[in-house]
Amino acid sequence: MRALVSIFAALLIVISVYQLSFTYFVNSHESAMEAKAKTQVARLYPQSAAQKYPGNKEVQASYQDTLDQAFNARRKKLLDSSKDTKITPWGTTYQKAKESELLLGLDLQGGISVTMDVALDGLIKGLANNSHDAQMLQALNLATQKKQTRSGNLIDLFAESYKEINPSGKLAPLFSNSGRNKLTFDASDASVISYLHDQATAAMKQTYLILENRINQFGVASPNINLDDAKGIITVELAGATDPERVRKYLQSSANLQFWEVYNLGEVAQSIQSADKALQNYLNGVKVDTTAKTDSAKKDTSTTAVNANPLLHAIQFIQPQQDPKTGQPHYSAELGVVRLRDTGLVNSYLSNPIVKNNFPQDLKFLWGKQMTDEDGKPLDVFDLYAIRTVPGTEKAKIEGSIIENANQDFNPTTGEVVVEMSMNKQASKAWADMTTKNVGKPIAIVLDNIVYSAPNVSEPITGGNSQITMGRGRGSNQQSITEAQDLANILKSGKLDAPARIVSETVVGPTLGKAAVHGGMMAFGISFLVIFMLMLVYYNTGGWVANCALILNLLFTIGVLSALHATLTAPGIAGLVLTVGMAVDTNVIIFERIKEELTRGKSYPVAVKDGYRRSLAPVLDAHVTTLLTALILFYFGLGPVLGFATTQILGILLSLFCGILVSRLITDFYTNKNRHFNYFSAISRRIFTHKAFKFIEYRRVAYGISVVVLILGVSSFFHGFKEGVEFSGGRSYIVNFHKPINQEDVRAALKKTLTGTEPEIKTYGSQEQLDITTDYKVKELGPIADSTVLATTFQGLKPFLPDGVTYSEFITTKYLQGNVKVEPSISEELKSGAVKATIFALVVIFLYIFIRFRDWRYSLGTIIALLHDVFVTLAVFSFLKDAVPFTLEIDQHFIAAVLTVIGYSMNDTVIVFDRIREDSKLMKGASNGEIINKAVNDTLSRTIMTSLTVFLTILILFLVGGEVTRGFAFAMLIGVITGTYSSIFVAAPFLVDFAKRRPLGQAQEAVKPAAKSNKVTA
CATH class of the missing domain: 1.20.1640.10 (Multidrug efflux transporter AcrB transmembrane domain)
Structure with a gap:
């Protein structure tokens, strides 16, 4: 027994020392590369920030950022070039040793962790024979609401909700289809629920495999992804990831690519005027007939200063430019632009029946990507588009898993960053027909309900090739290049039948x-x-x-x-x-x-x-x-x-x-x-x-x-x-102000901007750093809602930040040290x-x-x-x-x-x-x-x-x-x-x-x- 214990203990000692030696050698090698990078940067920039710009702190800070970027780029280049360098006495390369070192979690080295809820509502709609059945849609909406406050999977909640709405109704007529599944018209509800569960399990596994493929291409050292079938959630940890927004886009994309015809401002100008007047009357308490079309504007023709022209104030419509050759007005593909903090308000306006009834029935509003400046930094404005649906549906003329291959490239004429796409045969024919009918007009290229670009068609496109324009120039916008590479990978990985949505997120x-x-x-x-x-x-x-x-x-x-x-x-x-x-x-x-x-x-x-x-x-x-x-x-x-x-x-x-x-x-x-x-x-x-x-x-x-x-x-x-944000739901931001801050002053300022909420403020380690928690717009979902809450929080914090700090600078780790988001459903x-x-x-x-x-x-x-x-x-x-x-x-x-x-x-x-x-x-x-x-x-x-x-x-x-x-x-x-x-x-x-x-x-x-x-x- 003693001999056995001795042997086992000795083996454990050898194994433990051997395993930990990789961490030692990796740290030693990385320290040497950091020292080398510092030396090389010092040769390029021999003066420190204080020496080069004495007395000017703002310029010093900007110059120091330049030095830090240069150091990080040089360090990364040295480490990448030394992947095959042997760093252990027994000949292990840096790359292999890095894979065997003790892994540090994202809370120790920074990164992003997300919990994703596999969205089964779209799957249920897709499996239904009639996705527009009123009772089915009502039951699905009710089930989605229940999931916000109750545990349980969406399919069981849907079956329960359908029985509440239609006690005598059967589920089989909604889903039976002899050509697609084995469900008969008289199948029991239990059989239908079992079928839906099987389809959901298959969809979740497909989503998991596609997401796993995506994060393996993401480039972090130790990505981690896990699927929980019972809860219908996928957890992803990307320790060392430094671009949370890129991660969100990469993971949440369902790769649902669509091509839409577009309404321009000239075609809907009258509808906008009518809708604006109808909304003004509605907001001022004037009784309006919601079933009427343009007559709603005639109910009250008086002008009032209260809530005057709400749509025209919230949306900056883009006026046409005169074509120098023809003298005719030239309309852009975008209707207008909206400030980030107003997107929620505009969404509520456009979804109001008073407004919708004044626009054509086949018109649908979509947002474009968040706009960026020439350096790739996000601006607080979004483009708004009006696209034309197929009559009687909400579908595009071309959509689905139509892409056979995609890759990042450059436009040879303009140098713009693009994603080149090749379509399958069926989509190629439809694309040729669509471009033939829309010569001289824009076509919106949409991915996951976000308009990526809307180029004008100069001539019919045959052969099934097309491109999405991403950025302004070869090499001048690395962010656009990276984004284009990500988009190409997403399109190649395929469309998700059950997309996953981030319901909980931690950024450190x-x-x-x-x-x-x-x-x-x-x-x-x-x-x-x-x-x-x-x-x-x-x-x-x-x-x-x-x-x-x-x-x-x-x-x-x-x-x-x-x-x-x-x-x-x-x-x-x-x-x-x-x-x-x-x-x-x-x-x-x-x-x-x-x-x-x-x-x-x-x-x-x-x-x-x-x-x-x-x-x-x-x-x-x-x-x-x-x-x-x-x-x-x-x-x-x-x-x-x-x-x-x-x-x-x-x-x-x-x-x-x-x-x-x-x-x-x-x-x-x-x-x-x-x-x-x-x-x-x-x-x-x-x-x-x-x-x-x-x-x-x-x-x-x-x-x-x-x-x-x-x-x-x-x-x-x-x-x-006092419930943490994990249990209460909401968003939490850790902000470094780089100077002592009074909590009560910050609380009072945020109460004015984050209307209707009582933000919680507490110090985090020191008086210079605060943890700000709010449930502002907690029930609004999606990336635009996240950006809106963060932008609104920034507006409230702006008086306490150093002078001249922009939103783009605020969301960097210099000020925004970390954040947590938890939706009510996961809480x-x-x-x-x-x-x-x-x-x-x-x-x-x-x-x-x-x-x-x-x-x-x-x-x-x-x-x-x-x-x-x-x-x-x-x-x-x-x-x-x-x-x-x-x-x-x-x-x-x-x-x-x-x-x-x-x-x-x-x-x-x-x-x-x-x-x-x-x-x-x-x-x-x-x-x-x-x-x-x-x-x-x-x-x-x-x-x-x-x-x-x-x-x-x-x-x-x-x-x-x-x-x-x-x-x-x-x-x-x-x-x-x-x-x-x-x-x-x-x-x-x-x-x-x-x-x-x-x-x-x-x-x-x-x-x-x-x-x-x-x-x-x-």
Whole structure:
């Protein structure tokens, strides 16, 4: 056995060191390339910003941006050119070593993480025989609304909604089609729902595969994509991605390419005038007949200053230019342009029946791409187009999966960046007919309802070739080139039958990532040193055994993470810090038992042997309960919380191996040479010796405290909590103002711009950096809504930013350090998952304790203690949410903390229970109170020591670990204190009052009658 443990430990050491060596060599190579890049840039720009432009801070800042861009470009070029360079002694290239290094999550290096909801509403419409059936569309809309506030998949919600709208209606007539599927006209609703589920699963897998193909071409080092069939969501993590807008476009494109005929301003000028007047009357409260067409404008011909010409004010219509040859007016393809902040208003106007009824029935409004300047920076304006649909439908003349090939190129005449496309045979013929009929007129080329370009047709186009114009010049606009390459890849990857829409998004700038790494590593290093010294101070030379186990535990945990290509996140570092505190827990249990055996007069070899043997059961129980909650967190968690759960699971398993087997191996190796570790120190001899505290006698007081806790816990639900954006839905922006800012001034300014909302403002690390959360336009979906909210927020923040900062500069990581967006639908899913995880954890622990101790009283005592701990944490987060100088939010990190607290509290409680069970067999005839008092006193030293080690590590994480994990650390601090209290004063004393009729040692077994004796008594 010892030989096997030695071999396995040696293998783990070799594997861990080998895996981590790649990280070392990669960092060394990248540092060398950075130094080389700095040297080369310094030759090109010998003067610093301050030297070149003394006294002019604005010009200095601009010049420094130039230097930074030059450095980043040079560094990237050097790294790209050295991919095949061998950087390890055994000949591994930089590219291969980079693939094997320890991966850092996006919260540590910056990047973007998104949760995408596979949109099945379009799929359901496509599968229906009549996609314009009024009841079907009503049911689909109702199901979509339900999904915003309820968990569940869209198909089941659709079936439920259809029954509500049409109780006697059958689904089969909507979807049966002998030529396309096996559904008959009289098929049952269950068969139809099963068919829709099968089609949805296939569509989701197709969407997943296409998105996987797209992100593999995106160019980040370690892309990660996962599909959850049950929830219908796809999660994508792109650590190191630096262009969030590009990622959004790349992932959300369904590749639905369409070619439309266009209405120009001259053709709809009269309709615009009529619609404008009708809207003006409507906004002023004048009664209007919505069924009328242009007559609506005649209802009231008076002119009023209130709401005058609303359409003409919101949309800047592009007036025609006179053709110098013919003298005729020349109309552009665009109707007009709209400012970004007005797009929501214009959408509401154009969707109003009062306005729609004044335009031709085959007219449909579409937005163009966000306009950019010559440098490719986004402007706050959008083009508005009026396209012509096929009569009686909303379809284009050419649409669908029509592209056989696409690639980025340049227009040989103008030098503009274009995407060249070749169509299939069927589309080629339709394209030739369409261009023949529209010579001299524009045709809008639309992708996913966004107009990319609308060129004039100069002559019929045969052969099926066409192009989309993207930018202004060869090499002068790298952003247009990149965008064209992305678009070509999207078109080649194919159309998505079930497109995915971003419902949750987290963007982390590199500055925040560096701060998270710095804080996490500081917390980790300080925690390690504190626990290392504490073991030596309290356990004398025996502390070296615990410290060796601690070092190996951490080495193995990080090495296995690297070998599994797992991603280390900020919560993952928090998990490592917690592992430091809990890794010595096994040794503390064992050492305390060895000390007991030595105190009883046993020799060192016997005491060590008995100490390890008798500690095995409580050690396993304590770690299994903590492992169960970690597994539950891993199953229900999303995003960075998964990193914490993964680290915790590995730490627990390796803690058992190092604490039991490796520690015993080290101890035996030392004692075989007739030497022994000393487990007593001057401090440990004086603390908790001859303990005889009467805990049971004070249980009534503890019950009273628990009742107060219960009342406060229940009251917290009425008092309310501060929900994080993950659970409340909305958008959150972390903004660096580069100077101290007054929160109240910012709040007052944003209330004026973000109308109808109460934005939440809090500091994030310093007074110069604020975290701004708002639910402004939270129910409006799509990229335009996101851009509108961000632009409106910028308008409110503009007075607090340095003079001259433009919107384009604001959205860079210099000011916008990071942002989070969560739609209400996914926030409900997260809340539902959190509740399920907590309840499931309590049920699993109840069952484990019942199976392990075979006595329901132990299980009930455990659950009451755990509920006590949860209620205390909830009460603190509710009643102190506005009283502390840091954020107390209910989010995924809080749920992770609660589940960890449950596991940790169980760790304490089960140790006490194990000792009660052991003592109940030894103390025959003693009362339950005496047994429990002795058990609590015997384990008190261990309880205090393990609580102290965990408390110290979490306290250090709270103080220096950074903003990302501060709320988690605070919840854990509360949990450690309450968990220790509940184990001693709630769980154990509870057994006294519920074991009056049956001694604890008899468990669930019935009292058997005495066996008949064969002896004959006189």
